[in-house]
Amino acid sequence: MLTLYDDPISGNGYKARLILRLTGQAFRVVALDIMKSQTRTPEFLAINPNGKIPALVFEDGRALSESNAILFHFAEGTDYLPADPFARAQVMQWMFWEQYNHEPNIATSRFLIQHRELTDEVKATLEAKKAPGEAALGLMESRLASADFLVDSGFSIADISLYAYTHVAEEGGFSLEPYPAIRAWIKRVEFVPGFMAMGMA
Amino acid sequence: MLTLYDDPISGNGYKARLILRLTGQAFRVVALDIMKSQTRTPEFLAINPNGKIPALVFEDGRALSESNAILFHFAEGTDYLPADPFARAQVMQWMFWEQYNHEPNIATSRFLIQHRELTDEVKATLEAKKAPGEAALGLMESRLASADFLVDSGFSIADISLYAYTHVAEEGGFSLEPYPAIRAWIKRVEFVPGFMAMGMA
Numbered sequence: 001m002l003t004l005y006d007d008p009i010s011g012n013g014y015k016a017r018l019i020l021r022l023t024g025q026a027f028r029v030v031a032l033d034i035m036k037s038q039t040r041t042p043e044f045l046a047i048n049p050n051g052k053i054p055a056l057v058f059e060d061g062r063a064l065s066e067s068n069a070i071l072f073h074f075a076e077g078t079d080y081l082p083a084d085p086f087a088r089a090q091v092m093q094w095m096f097w098e099q100y101n102h103e104p105n106i107a108t109s110r111f112l113i114q115h116r117e118l119t120d121e122v123k124a125t126l127e128a129k130k131a132p133g134e135a136a137l138g139l140m141e142s143r144l145a146s147a148d149f150l151v152d153s154g155f156s157i158a159d160i161s162l163y164a165y166t167h168v169a170e171e172g173g174f175s176l177e178p179y180p181a182i183r184a185w186i187k188r189v190e191f192v193p194g195f196m197a198m199g200m201a
Numbered sequence: 202m203l204t205l206y207d208d209p210i211s212g213n214g215y216k217a218r219l220i221l222r223l224t225g226q227a228f229r230v231v232a233l234d235i236m237k238s239q240t241r242t243p244e245f246l247a248i249n250p251n252g253k254i255p256a257l258v259f260e261d262g263r264a265l266s267e268s269n270a271i272l273f274h275f276a277e278g279t280d281y282l283p284a285d286p287f288a289r290a291q292v293m294q295w296m297f298w299e300q301y302n303h304e305p306n307i308a309t310s311r312f313l314i315q316h317r318e319l320t321d322e323v324k325a326t327l328e329a330k331k332a333p334g335e336a337a338l339g340l341m342e343s344r345l346a347s348a349d350f351l352v353d354s355g356f357s358i359a360d361i362s363l364y365a366y367t368h369v370a371e372e373g374g375f376s377l378e379p380y381p382a383i384r385a386w387i388k389r390v391e392f393v394p395g396f397m398a399m400g401m402a
Contacts, residue, residue, distance in 0.1 A: 049340055050298065064290050066297040073290035089265050089274035096267040097251065099300040139250055 002027035003057040005047065007034045009114070011107055011164035012067035014198045016054040018160055019074045022194045027056075035115060067164075068095045071157040080160070082153035090151045094158035097139075105133035107165040110172030126173065133174050137182060140166065144181035148188060155192050163189045168198070203228035204258040206248065208235045210315070212308055212365035213268035215399045217255040219361055220275045223395045228257075236316060268365075269296045272358040281361070283354035291352045295359035298340075306334035308366040311373030327374065334375050338383060341367065345382035349389060356393050364390045369399070 004020065004027050006013035020027050032038040032053055039051045048055040048065040055065040064070055072095075075081035082088055109129050116122050140162065143150060150158040167186045169176055176183055189195065205221065205228050207214035221228050233239040233254055240252045249256040249266040256266040265271055273296075276282035283289055310330050317323050341363065344351060351359040368387045370377055377384050390396065 049343060050302065058287075062287060064287070064294060066294040068297045069290050069294035072293045073286065076286065076289075085274065085277065086259075086263060086265070088277075089270050092273045093265060093267040093270035096269045096297070096300055099297055100304065101251065103301065104305065142250060 001059060003030055004028070005030050005032055005039075005044065005053050005055040005057070007032050007039075007053050008199075009034065010053055011110075011168065011198065012052075012103075013054040015067040015160055015164045016056065016070045017200075018164075018196055019071050019080065019157065021196050022080065023074045023078055025074065068099060068157075068161055071095070071160055075157045079154070080157050082151070082156060084153060087151055087153040087156075091156050091158045094150045095161045098158075098161045101132065101139075102136040102162060103165060105129040105136060106169050106172050106174055108172075109133060109174070110165065110168060113173060114171065130173075133169075133172070137166070137169065137174060137176075137179055140185075141179045141181050144185045149185070155189070159185075159189055164198070202260060204231060205229070206231050206233055206240075206245065206254050206256040206258070208233055208240075208254050209400070210235065211254055212311075212369065212399065213253075213304075214255040216268040216361055216365045217257065217271045218401075219365075219397055220272050220281065220358065222397050223281065224275045224279055226275065269300060269358075269362055272296070272361055276358045280355070281358050283352070283357060285354060288352055288354040288357075292357050292359045295351045296362045299359075299362045302333065302340075303337040303363065304366060306330040306337060307370050307373050307375055309373075310334060310375070311366065311369060314374060315372060331374075334370075334373070338367070338370065338375060338377075338380055341386075342380045342382050345386045350386070356390070360386075360390055365399070 002025055004016055006017065006029050008031065032044065038044065039053055045051055047057060047063045050065060052065065054067055054070060055063055056070055057063050064073060072081065081091060109126055112122050112126055149155050150162065163186065166182060203226055205217055207218065207230050209232065233245065235254065239245065240254055246252055248258060248264045251266060253266065255268055255271060256264055257271055258264050265274060273282065282292060310327055313323050313327055350356050351363065364387065367383060
Protein backbone atom coordinates (compact mmCIF):
# COMPACT_ATOMS: atom_id res chain seq x y z
CA MET A 1 0.00 0.00 0.00
CA LEU A 2 1.09 3.59 -0.64
CA THR A 3 2.08 5.78 2.31
CA LEU A 4 1.47 9.51 2.05
CA TYR A 5 3.38 11.78 4.43
CA ASP A 6 1.19 14.80 4.78
CA ASP A 7 0.04 17.67 7.00
CA PRO A 8 -3.70 18.48 7.02
CA ILE A 9 -2.95 22.24 6.83
CA SER A 10 -1.16 21.88 3.49
CA GLY A 11 -2.77 22.61 0.12
CA ASN A 12 0.13 20.78 -1.51
CA GLY A 13 -0.72 17.71 0.55
CA TYR A 14 -4.36 18.10 -0.50
CA LYS A 15 -3.35 17.92 -4.18
CA ALA A 16 -1.80 14.50 -3.52
CA ARG A 17 -4.76 13.24 -1.46
CA LEU A 18 -7.20 14.35 -4.14
CA ILE A 19 -5.48 12.62 -7.07
CA LEU A 20 -5.03 9.44 -5.01
CA ARG A 21 -8.77 9.44 -4.23
CA LEU A 22 -9.81 10.32 -7.80
CA THR A 23 -7.72 7.50 -9.25
CA GLY A 24 -8.83 4.97 -6.66
CA GLN A 25 -5.47 4.30 -5.01
CA ALA A 26 -5.33 2.55 -1.65
CA PHE A 27 -3.11 4.59 0.67
CA ARG A 28 -2.48 5.34 4.31
CA VAL A 29 -1.56 8.76 5.66
CA VAL A 30 1.23 9.54 8.09
CA ALA A 31 0.43 12.97 9.51
CA LEU A 32 3.42 15.18 10.21
CA ASP A 33 3.26 18.58 11.90
CA ILE A 34 5.13 21.16 9.81
CA MET A 35 4.91 23.65 12.67
CA LYS A 36 6.78 21.22 14.94
CA SER A 37 9.51 20.62 12.31
CA GLN A 38 8.49 16.98 11.95
CA THR A 39 9.55 17.21 8.28
CA ARG A 40 13.13 17.95 9.39
CA THR A 41 13.88 14.73 11.26
CA PRO A 42 16.62 12.41 9.92
CA GLU A 43 13.93 9.76 9.31
CA PHE A 44 11.86 12.05 7.10
CA LEU A 45 14.87 13.61 5.34
CA ALA A 46 15.77 10.07 4.23
CA ILE A 47 12.39 10.01 2.45
CA ASN A 48 12.49 13.56 1.10
CA PRO A 49 15.89 15.29 1.40
CA ASN A 50 14.05 18.54 0.65
CA GLY A 51 12.23 18.20 3.99
CA LYS A 52 8.74 18.90 2.71
CA ILE A 53 5.40 17.19 2.55
CA PRO A 54 3.74 15.74 0.58
CA ALA A 55 6.01 12.77 0.10
CA LEU A 56 4.76 9.45 -1.12
CA VAL A 57 6.39 6.11 -0.41
CA PHE A 58 5.60 3.12 -2.60
CA GLU A 59 5.31 -0.39 -1.22
CA ASP A 60 8.85 -1.22 -2.42
CA GLY A 61 10.30 1.77 -0.55
CA ARG A 62 10.81 4.16 -3.46
CA ALA A 63 9.82 7.74 -2.62
CA LEU A 64 8.36 10.57 -4.66
CA SER A 65 7.93 14.19 -3.61
CA GLU A 66 6.73 17.50 -5.12
CA SER A 67 2.94 17.71 -5.19
CA ASN A 68 2.79 18.39 -8.93
CA ALA A 69 5.04 15.41 -9.71
CA ILE A 70 2.70 13.23 -7.64
CA LEU A 71 -0.27 14.62 -9.60
CA PHE A 72 1.56 13.85 -12.85
CA HIS A 73 2.43 10.30 -11.85
CA PHE A 74 -1.06 9.19 -10.86
CA ALA A 75 -2.89 11.10 -13.62
CA GLU A 76 -0.89 9.46 -16.40
CA GLY A 77 -3.17 7.18 -18.40
CA THR A 78 -6.35 8.83 -17.02
CA ASP A 79 -8.48 11.71 -18.32
CA TYR A 80 -6.87 13.94 -15.67
CA LEU A 81 -3.81 14.13 -17.95
CA PRO A 82 -5.01 14.16 -21.57
CA ALA A 83 -3.31 12.05 -24.24
CA ASP A 84 -3.04 14.82 -26.86
CA PRO A 85 0.58 16.08 -26.91
CA PHE A 86 -0.26 19.79 -27.03
CA ALA A 87 -2.94 19.50 -24.34
CA ARG A 88 -0.43 17.66 -22.12
CA ALA A 89 2.11 20.43 -22.64
CA GLN A 90 -0.49 23.02 -21.68
CA VAL A 91 -1.29 21.09 -18.49
CA MET A 92 2.40 21.20 -17.64
CA GLN A 93 2.59 24.89 -18.55
CA TRP A 94 -0.09 25.74 -15.96
CA MET A 95 1.52 23.51 -13.33
CA PHE A 96 4.99 25.01 -13.70
CA TRP A 97 3.39 28.46 -13.69
CA GLU A 98 1.62 27.50 -10.46
CA GLN A 99 4.90 26.73 -8.73
CA TYR A 100 6.62 29.93 -9.82
CA ASN A 101 3.89 32.57 -10.01
CA HIS A 102 0.96 31.42 -7.87
CA GLU A 103 2.13 29.27 -4.94
CA PRO A 104 4.96 31.56 -3.69
CA ASN A 105 2.51 34.47 -3.48
CA ILE A 106 -0.91 33.10 -2.62
CA ALA A 107 -0.09 29.95 -0.65
CA THR A 108 2.82 31.60 1.15
CA SER A 109 0.67 34.60 2.16
CA ARG A 110 -1.94 32.22 3.57
CA PHE A 111 0.72 30.36 5.54
CA LEU A 112 2.18 33.58 6.96
CA ILE A 113 -1.25 34.92 7.99
CA GLN A 114 -2.34 31.64 9.55
CA HIS A 115 0.87 30.51 11.21
CA ARG A 116 3.21 33.43 11.80
CA GLU A 117 3.16 36.42 14.09
CA LEU A 118 2.42 39.55 12.07
CA THR A 119 5.69 41.36 12.70
CA ASP A 120 6.68 44.34 10.54
CA GLU A 121 8.91 42.03 8.53
CA VAL A 122 6.07 39.57 7.86
CA LYS A 123 3.78 42.48 6.96
CA ALA A 124 6.38 43.75 4.45
CA THR A 125 6.65 40.26 2.93
CA LEU A 126 2.86 40.05 2.60
CA GLU A 127 2.79 43.50 1.00
CA ALA A 128 5.44 42.44 -1.55
CA LYS A 129 3.37 39.39 -2.50
CA LYS A 130 0.21 41.41 -3.12
CA ALA A 131 0.88 42.58 -6.70
CA PRO A 132 2.30 39.30 -8.06
CA GLY A 133 -0.52 37.37 -6.34
CA GLU A 134 -3.17 39.60 -7.94
CA ALA A 135 -1.38 39.24 -11.29
CA ALA A 136 -1.57 35.45 -10.96
CA LEU A 137 -5.30 35.58 -10.18
CA GLY A 138 -5.79 38.03 -13.07
CA LEU A 139 -4.15 35.62 -15.48
CA MET A 140 -6.40 32.77 -14.34
CA GLU A 141 -9.44 35.05 -14.60
CA SER A 142 -8.74 35.94 -18.23
CA ARG A 143 -8.32 32.29 -19.18
CA LEU A 144 -11.41 31.15 -17.27
CA ALA A 145 -13.61 33.99 -18.58
CA SER A 146 -13.86 32.07 -21.85
CA ALA A 147 -13.20 28.47 -20.80
CA ASP A 148 -14.59 25.93 -18.35
CA PHE A 149 -11.21 24.61 -17.28
CA LEU A 150 -7.58 25.68 -17.63
CA VAL A 151 -6.92 23.43 -20.62
CA ASP A 152 -9.42 22.95 -23.46
CA SER A 153 -9.45 19.16 -23.07
CA GLY A 154 -11.39 19.52 -19.79
CA PHE A 155 -10.78 19.06 -16.06
CA SER A 156 -7.16 18.03 -15.49
CA ILE A 157 -4.39 18.01 -12.89
CA ALA A 158 -3.73 21.65 -13.89
CA ASP A 159 -7.10 22.46 -12.31
CA ILE A 160 -6.30 20.38 -9.21
CA SER A 161 -2.92 22.08 -8.87
CA LEU A 162 -4.42 25.56 -9.07
CA TYR A 163 -7.64 24.85 -7.17
CA ALA A 164 -5.68 23.82 -4.06
CA TYR A 165 -4.65 27.33 -3.03
CA THR A 166 -6.96 29.46 -5.21
CA HIS A 167 -10.13 28.37 -3.44
CA VAL A 168 -8.62 29.47 -0.12
CA ALA A 169 -6.96 32.61 -1.53
CA GLU A 170 -9.05 34.77 0.82
CA GLU A 171 -7.26 33.14 3.77
CA GLY A 172 -4.11 34.63 2.24
CA GLY A 173 -5.65 38.08 2.02
CA PHE A 174 -6.68 37.86 -1.63
CA SER A 175 -10.39 38.60 -2.15
CA LEU A 176 -11.98 36.60 -4.96
CA GLU A 177 -14.73 39.21 -5.33
CA PRO A 178 -13.06 40.80 -8.42
CA TYR A 179 -12.71 37.38 -10.09
CA PRO A 180 -16.15 36.03 -11.11
CA ALA A 181 -14.73 33.57 -13.64
CA ILE A 182 -12.46 32.06 -10.99
CA ARG A 183 -15.41 31.76 -8.60
CA ALA A 184 -17.49 29.97 -11.25
CA TRP A 185 -14.54 27.63 -12.02
CA ILE A 186 -14.17 26.79 -8.31
CA LYS A 187 -17.81 25.63 -8.33
CA ARG A 188 -17.22 23.57 -11.48
CA VAL A 189 -14.19 21.87 -9.92
CA GLU A 190 -16.24 21.08 -6.82
CA PHE A 191 -18.84 19.31 -9.00
CA VAL A 192 -16.30 17.04 -10.68
CA PRO A 193 -17.27 13.41 -9.92
CA GLY A 194 -15.23 12.08 -7.01
CA PHE A 195 -14.25 15.56 -5.77
CA MET A 196 -13.18 15.71 -2.12
CA ALA A 197 -12.90 18.95 -0.15
CA MET A 198 -9.60 20.10 1.36
CA GLY A 199 -10.49 19.25 4.96
CA MET A 200 -11.12 15.61 4.09
CA ALA A 201 -8.66 12.74 4.14
CA MET B 202 8.53 26.20 -38.72
CA LEU B 203 8.58 26.82 -34.96
CA THR B 204 9.19 30.35 -33.68
CA LEU B 205 10.94 30.78 -30.34
CA TYR B 206 10.59 34.13 -28.58
CA ASP B 207 13.69 34.42 -26.50
CA ASP B 208 16.27 36.72 -24.91
CA PRO B 209 19.95 35.65 -25.11
CA ILE B 210 20.50 36.63 -21.44
CA SER B 211 17.91 34.09 -20.22
CA GLY B 212 18.76 30.66 -18.87
CA ASN B 213 15.10 29.73 -19.25
CA GLY B 214 15.35 30.60 -22.96
CA TYR B 215 18.50 28.50 -23.16
CA LYS B 216 16.61 25.45 -21.86
CA ALA B 217 14.20 25.78 -24.81
CA ARG B 218 16.98 26.36 -27.38
CA LEU B 219 18.88 23.34 -26.09
CA ILE B 220 16.01 20.84 -26.29
CA LEU B 221 15.03 22.13 -29.74
CA ARG B 222 18.62 21.57 -30.94
CA LEU B 223 18.97 18.17 -29.23
CA THR B 224 15.75 16.89 -30.78
CA GLY B 225 16.54 18.29 -34.23
CA GLN B 226 13.68 20.77 -34.53
CA ALA B 227 13.80 23.48 -37.18
CA PHE B 228 13.06 26.81 -35.54
CA ARG B 229 13.66 30.52 -35.87
CA VAL B 230 14.35 32.85 -32.97
CA VAL B 231 12.69 36.22 -32.36
CA ALA B 232 14.95 38.03 -29.92
CA LEU B 233 13.17 40.22 -27.38
CA ASP B 234 14.90 42.48 -24.87
CA ILE B 235 13.54 41.83 -21.37
CA MET B 236 15.32 44.95 -20.11
CA LYS B 237 13.37 47.10 -22.59
CA SER B 238 10.03 45.48 -21.59
CA GLN B 239 9.62 43.94 -25.04
CA THR B 240 7.82 41.01 -23.35
CA ARG B 241 5.11 43.42 -22.15
CA THR B 242 3.80 44.63 -25.51
CA PRO B 243 0.19 43.81 -26.49
CA GLU B 244 1.57 41.70 -29.38
CA PHE B 245 3.67 39.52 -27.08
CA LEU B 246 1.04 39.30 -24.34
CA ALA B 247 -1.27 37.78 -26.97
CA ILE B 248 1.33 34.98 -27.29
CA ASN B 249 2.09 34.63 -23.58
CA PRO B 250 -0.31 36.48 -21.26
CA ASN B 251 2.27 35.93 -18.51
CA GLY B 252 4.65 38.27 -20.37
CA LYS B 253 7.73 36.08 -20.19
CA ILE B 254 10.13 34.40 -22.55
CA PRO B 255 10.65 31.70 -23.63
CA ALA B 256 7.44 31.32 -25.61
CA LEU B 257 7.14 29.00 -28.54
CA VAL B 258 4.70 29.43 -31.41
CA PHE B 259 3.85 26.46 -33.60
CA GLU B 260 3.27 26.81 -37.32
CA ASP B 261 -0.51 26.72 -36.80
CA GLY B 262 -0.33 29.62 -34.33
CA ARG B 263 -0.71 27.71 -31.06
CA ALA B 264 1.59 28.98 -28.34
CA LEU B 265 3.38 27.28 -25.45
CA SER B 266 5.26 28.94 -22.62
CA GLU B 267 7.11 27.94 -19.42
CA SER B 268 10.60 26.63 -20.14
CA ASN B 269 10.01 23.33 -18.34
CA ALA B 270 6.76 22.68 -20.24
CA ILE B 271 8.66 23.26 -23.49
CA LEU B 272 11.34 20.79 -22.32
CA PHE B 273 8.60 18.27 -21.49
CA HIS B 274 6.85 18.65 -24.84
CA PHE B 275 9.89 18.10 -27.04
CA ALA B 276 11.49 15.43 -24.87
CA GLU B 277 8.42 13.19 -24.95
CA GLY B 278 9.21 10.06 -26.94
CA THR B 279 13.00 10.60 -26.67
CA ASP B 280 15.59 9.38 -24.16
CA TYR B 281 15.56 12.86 -22.59
CA LEU B 282 12.28 11.87 -20.90
CA PRO B 283 12.45 8.18 -19.99
CA ALA B 284 9.53 5.82 -20.60
CA ASP B 285 9.56 4.19 -17.17
CA PRO B 286 6.70 5.68 -15.08
CA PHE B 287 8.69 6.15 -11.89
CA ALA B 288 11.71 7.62 -13.70
CA ARG B 289 9.36 10.05 -15.48
CA ALA B 290 7.87 11.09 -12.16
CA GLN B 291 11.36 11.69 -10.76
CA VAL B 292 12.24 13.86 -13.75
CA MET B 293 9.14 15.93 -13.01
CA GLN B 294 10.00 16.02 -9.30
CA TRP B 295 13.35 17.67 -10.05
CA MET B 296 11.80 20.09 -12.54
CA PHE B 297 9.08 21.29 -10.18
CA TRP B 298 11.70 21.57 -7.44
CA GLU B 299 13.80 23.68 -9.83
CA GLN B 300 11.00 26.19 -10.29
CA TYR B 301 10.26 26.52 -6.58
CA ASN B 302 13.59 26.03 -4.79
CA HIS B 303 16.37 26.72 -7.27
CA GLU B 304 15.33 29.28 -9.91
CA PRO B 305 13.87 31.93 -7.53
CA ASN B 306 17.12 31.96 -5.55
CA ILE B 307 19.97 31.26 -7.94
CA ALA B 308 18.64 32.59 -11.25
CA THR B 309 17.04 35.61 -9.62
CA SER B 310 20.25 36.49 -7.75
CA ARG B 311 22.16 36.33 -11.04
CA PHE B 312 19.60 38.60 -12.70
CA LEU B 313 19.76 41.14 -9.89
CA ILE B 314 23.58 41.21 -9.87
CA GLN B 315 23.85 41.50 -13.64
CA HIS B 316 20.97 43.84 -14.40
CA ARG B 317 19.98 45.86 -11.36
CA GLU B 318 21.61 48.64 -9.40
CA LEU B 319 22.86 47.27 -6.07
CA THR B 320 20.67 49.39 -3.80
CA ASP B 321 20.25 48.46 -0.14
CA GLU B 322 16.92 46.85 -1.03
CA VAL B 323 18.50 44.70 -3.75
CA LYS B 324 21.33 43.78 -1.37
CA ALA B 325 18.79 42.68 1.25
CA THR B 326 16.97 40.57 -1.35
CA LEU B 327 20.25 38.94 -2.37
CA GLU B 328 21.07 38.26 1.27
CA ALA B 329 17.68 36.60 1.81
CA LYS B 330 18.27 34.31 -1.17
CA LYS B 331 21.67 33.14 0.08
CA ALA B 332 20.56 30.38 2.48
CA PRO B 333 17.81 28.86 0.29
CA GLY B 334 20.14 29.02 -2.73
CA GLU B 335 22.89 27.18 -0.84
CA ALA B 336 20.31 24.66 0.39
CA ALA B 337 19.27 24.01 -3.23
CA LEU B 338 22.88 23.47 -4.29
CA GLY B 339 23.44 21.25 -1.24
CA LEU B 340 20.52 19.04 -2.23
CA MET B 341 21.88 18.64 -5.76
CA GLU B 342 25.35 17.92 -4.36
CA SER B 343 24.10 15.06 -2.19
CA ARG B 344 22.24 13.47 -5.09
CA LEU B 345 25.14 13.89 -7.53
CA ALA B 346 27.75 12.62 -5.08
CA SER B 347 26.51 9.11 -5.80
CA ALA B 348 24.95 9.43 -9.27
CA ASP B 349 25.96 10.59 -12.73
CA PHE B 350 22.70 12.41 -13.44
CA LEU B 351 19.71 13.58 -11.44
CA VAL B 352 17.58 10.56 -12.33
CA ASP B 353 18.97 7.01 -12.47
CA SER B 354 17.80 6.46 -16.06
CA GLY B 355 20.49 8.87 -17.29
CA PHE B 356 20.74 12.36 -18.79
CA SER B 357 17.25 13.88 -18.99
CA ILE B 358 15.40 17.18 -19.17
CA ALA B 359 15.78 17.35 -15.37
CA ASP B 360 19.51 17.83 -15.99
CA ILE B 361 18.87 20.44 -18.71
CA SER B 362 16.46 22.29 -16.44
CA LEU B 363 18.95 22.42 -13.57
CA TYR B 364 22.10 22.89 -15.65
CA ALA B 365 20.76 26.15 -17.11
CA TYR B 366 21.28 28.26 -14.00
CA THR B 367 23.54 25.99 -11.92
CA HIS B 368 26.51 26.25 -14.29
CA VAL B 369 26.34 30.05 -14.00
CA ALA B 370 25.56 30.07 -10.26
CA GLU B 371 28.78 32.00 -9.59
CA GLU B 372 27.35 34.92 -11.60
CA GLY B 373 24.62 34.94 -8.96
CA GLY B 374 27.13 35.05 -6.12
CA PHE B 375 27.07 31.31 -5.37
CA SER B 376 30.54 29.75 -5.45
CA LEU B 377 30.60 26.18 -6.76
CA GLU B 378 33.87 25.53 -4.93
CA PRO B 379 32.13 23.63 -2.07
CA TYR B 380 30.24 21.43 -4.55
CA PRO B 381 32.62 19.02 -6.31
CA ALA B 382 29.88 16.62 -7.36
CA ILE B 383 27.97 19.46 -9.04
CA ARG B 384 31.15 20.56 -10.83
CA ALA B 385 31.74 17.03 -12.12
CA TRP B 386 28.09 16.78 -13.25
CA ILE B 387 28.41 20.08 -15.14
CA LYS B 388 31.29 18.56 -17.11
CA ARG B 389 29.27 15.40 -17.78
CA VAL B 390 26.33 17.45 -19.09
CA GLU B 391 28.70 19.39 -21.36
CA PHE B 392 29.91 16.11 -22.90
CA VAL B 393 26.41 14.90 -23.78
CA PRO B 394 26.25 14.42 -27.57
CA GLY B 395 24.66 17.45 -29.23
CA PHE B 396 25.28 19.72 -26.23
CA MET B 397 25.29 23.44 -27.03
CA ALA B 398 26.63 26.11 -24.66
CA MET B 399 24.41 28.87 -23.27
CA GLY B 400 25.82 31.65 -25.42
CA MET B 401 24.95 29.80 -28.63
CA ALA B 402 21.75 29.99 -30.63
